[in-house]
Amino acid sequence: MPRLLLTDEFWSKLRKILLQESIYDKRDLRMTVEGMLYRMRTGCPRRDLPTAFGGWNKVYKRFNAWSAAGKWLRIFKALVVQPDLEWTFIDGTYVKAHQHSAGAARSDNQAIGKSRAGNTTKIHLAVDAYGLPIEFDITGGEVHDCKAAPKLIAKLPATQAIIADKGYDSEPLREQIASQGAQPVIPRKRNSTKGNADLDRGLYRYRHLVENAFARLKQYRAVASRFDKLKRNYASTVAMACGFLWLPM
Structure with a gap:
């Protein structure tokens, strides 16, 4: 058995x-x-x-x-009960696309792109203050975090602060976060003229929570490596993994 x-x-x-x-x-x-x-x-x-x-x-x-x-995505959302939305953390991670995931006979985008690691997919994840997933998006590996972030952030419920690394350093992104009533906690890049005097460094230290969530999700091998040809099927696999983290709650 x-x-x-x-x-x-x-x-x-x-x-x-x-x-x-x-x-x-x-x-x-x-x-x-x-x-x-x-x-x-x-x-x-x-x-x-x-x-x-x-x-x-x-x-x-x-x-x-x-x-x-779309049932697995809705099942995941149904399992997300009373998340701690005081803070929200976002980040992205690469997933190697196995050769078995190539060749889907469809004309639409299946979220497999070329990056430094070859054929990859990217998971853009948002977690609550406990480090539990609340939203995610799937894109090709070539899509920069700043390009995928507006869509992800637009789906987030009200929160006090959105925390991300310097890969999300973008003034339009900061403005979007502020327009949703949240504080952007994002360090500026080294060449920025504004500096990081306004950065809440104490809060930024907790950004490891989203990294921890990726580590937990990637314990499941069909998440850590993409074997599914269709984007929707891989998204359902990620939704199953995210939902399973909520089952004990």
Whole structure:
């Protein structure tokens, strides 16, 4: 029997949300979800899923259908209950795109781009004051943090401060944060003429919380390396990982 992730307590909490998403409560629903989580954790080829989860094709078809309908993203949002929004931390991380993720027969952008590391995808993440994920976006690895930040910040709920590293040093970005009623805590680059006299260094020290969140998410191999051809499927895998961090809360 493969190692499972869902305790009875976790499953009871997750099952209610699945039913709210109009997912039919079949007898094998729990093991199907376990199969999706097993693949997220191990990164194994879908055809190599242990038979304990049922047919690999059945597990994939359900995952693909839920992904196309945006269900895993909504399940993640439903698990985000009472986040601590006193502070919000944002950052981005590169994910190596495995060769199996290339070649999707679609004309739209699948968020795989060229960067120094080759073919990569980028996760742009926002976490609350406890370091738990509350929002994320997926782009190609060539997209700079400042380019992806406006869309991510626009989705954030009201917060007192948004903290980011100097890669987000941009006056339009600071203005957007201020317009949303938050304090931008972003160090300026070395060549800036304004300097960092107004930087809240005490608050900036807690920026490691978003780095810690990436470290926790990348324990799951299908997050740390992208194997999915479709952007929506990889986003659903990231949403599963983010949601699983909220299950114990």
